[in-house]
Amino acid sequence: MSSSNKLNRRHFLQATSAAAATGVFVGSSSLSRGQDSPNERPVFATIGLRNQGWTITDKSTKFADFAAFADVDANVLGAINEKLEKKTGKKADGYKDYREVLDRDDIDAVMIAAPDHWHTKISVEAMLAGKDVYCEKPLTLTIDEGKLIEKIVKQTGRVFQVGTMQRTECDHRFLKAIALIRNGRIGEIKKVTCGINGATGSPVIPAIDVPEGLDWDRWLGPAPKVPYRALPEMRKGYGGGVPLFTNCHYAWRNWYEYSGGQMNDWGAHHVDIATWALGASDTGPSKITPVSYSLPVKYENGYPTVSDQYNSPTNFEIHVNMPGDIPLIITSEGDNGILFEGTKGRFFVNRGKLTGKPVEELESNPLPEDAVEEVYGGPVSENHTANFIAAMGARKQPISDVWSHNRMLETCHLANISIRLGRELNWDPTKREIIGDEQANAFLSRVNRKGYETRM
Structure with missing residues (x-):
């Protein structure tokens, strides 16, 4: 494995394409143990499951096994686990608190698709727990958060892919x-x-009772404590199944x-x-x-x-x-x-x-x-996840680095x-x-x- 650590960017990206074509990867934990097990798939966990959380999980099952999910909404957690079981024949362990995922030694990497205000906290703690990270875009809520993530990537040596998938796909x-x-x-x-x-703006959105199954305090997390707000009209299409006007699921991007x-x-x-x-x-x-x-x-x-x-x-x-x-x-x-x-x-x-x-x-x-x-920088990967996993194997930063x-x-x-x-x-x-x-x-x-x- 020592030779793979010396791959330059071109060779590492060539490895990405080869890996994507064969579906053969080496998990980061096996690399750190000095093992060479070409049939071992990396073990992933997804934190934040709604919409994009399932999208990145779904396309990654070709390359990785998912052992754990975390989401503060029990309804989302259950629904996505059902999807995973239908696709792979196996459910992941479900948690409300992502820290229980980070405490597990069998997780090689986490995929983060929680709302933006959670990205930095989860990313930093995941790296300090020894996990590689794939985090959705935009990576941070502030410029100083970006500086902190850079510091921790450098400090820990973890591989970190940002989900700006236009660099690889489309x-x-x-x-x-x-x-x-x-x-x-x-x-x-x-x-x-x-x-x-x-x-678009919104009408005045009233404060109402928190939906059953949603831990609103943990959804807010690092953000200020405020009431849950929603109007009864429901969103259709992508992001459907939630209120059209709310300060929570899907519409949080408007705040x-x-x-x-x-x-x-x-x-x-x-x-x-x-x-x-x-x-x-x-x-x-x-x-x-x-x-x-x-x-x-x-x-x-x-x-x-x-x-x-x-x-x-x-x-x-x-x-x-x-x-x-x-x-x-x-x-x-x-x-x-x-x-x-x-x-x-x-x-x-x-x-x-x-x-x-x-x-x-x-x-x-x-x-x-x-x-x-x-x-x-070399043959283009099949998709963003393939590039991330090949980077994990080479212990190099991927195409969308922090x-x-x-x-x-x-x-x-x-x-x-x-x-x-x-x-x-x-x-x-x-x-x-x-x-x-x-x-x-x-x-x-x-x-x-x-x-x-x-x-x-």
Whole structure:
């Protein structure tokens, strides 16, 4: 196993593709014990099971065995365990308290899909418990949380994959988009626009009794203690089976207390690809300007003045000065996706299409055979989980590492701070602090509620 620890990034990603093709992996615990057992599958646990929690679990059963689940809602825990049994023939052990999962020696890695305000606490404690981590995006609720996670990854040597799956999946069209740029097909980049959709506000949402089976205090966790709120109308489609208007399941993304709205939801995907394409994954912006925005409730000093309605932005246009003074526009208008504009042309990419003259010209002037692999660093993995598990085997960081993710997410966090305060922010990407604005810098961190501090 010592030779695998010396794999460079290309070789490790080649191992990813081979592993994904064969379904053969080595669990991290067996690596740490010095064993070489090619038939041993890693043992996973999922913490936070609703919607994306099941999605990442479902696609990972091909590569890993799930021994434990944790969720503060007994109804969700039971329903997802039924799904797992139907698919694999075996249920996982269920827990309300994720710490019981972390105390188990047989768990190699945890997959975290709890709401954003829980990500850092669970991630840090999982790494300190000796687990590798796959955590959904956006990774953090604040910029300082990102710095803490980086510190613990470095301290523990754990493998950490962030769930920005556009780097691996979606038919690799985002990788092809970056390959077009790196091969000069649009010349010098002059502007990038990320369309990430707007949102809607809500009616006044009354405080009501907590649904049976939900531990509301533990769902809130590090966030402030507030009443459970919901209206009777139910959500349909993806995220269905819960109230359409609530401060809990699914709709929590519309509250700054638990998330960052669309800026940190779709923004964490598209700003990630834009930052990668600009070669800015180890630095950051210099200025963030809120050109226009709408908030669904009144704000004072950066905080909403009411607590019974959604409070994240509904519409916005943010101008970001990226390295080389290349403008990055984050907007709620237009198509969801990324428009790259250069001196020689432009093209648009999202999860459904890759269009524009430079794309059409590929028919007569294709990219080099290895262009996409050059972007990825080697053969592209079957999916995000395959990349994570191969990284566990190689004891290397995966394609969506915490450092590049945090640098990108800083742009989204800063955009939200600029909206909340209604002013331009100047950012020092080296010191990772806002220049000359004490009030704005106070938004780089939050204090966890007493009793839910991170265990260190």
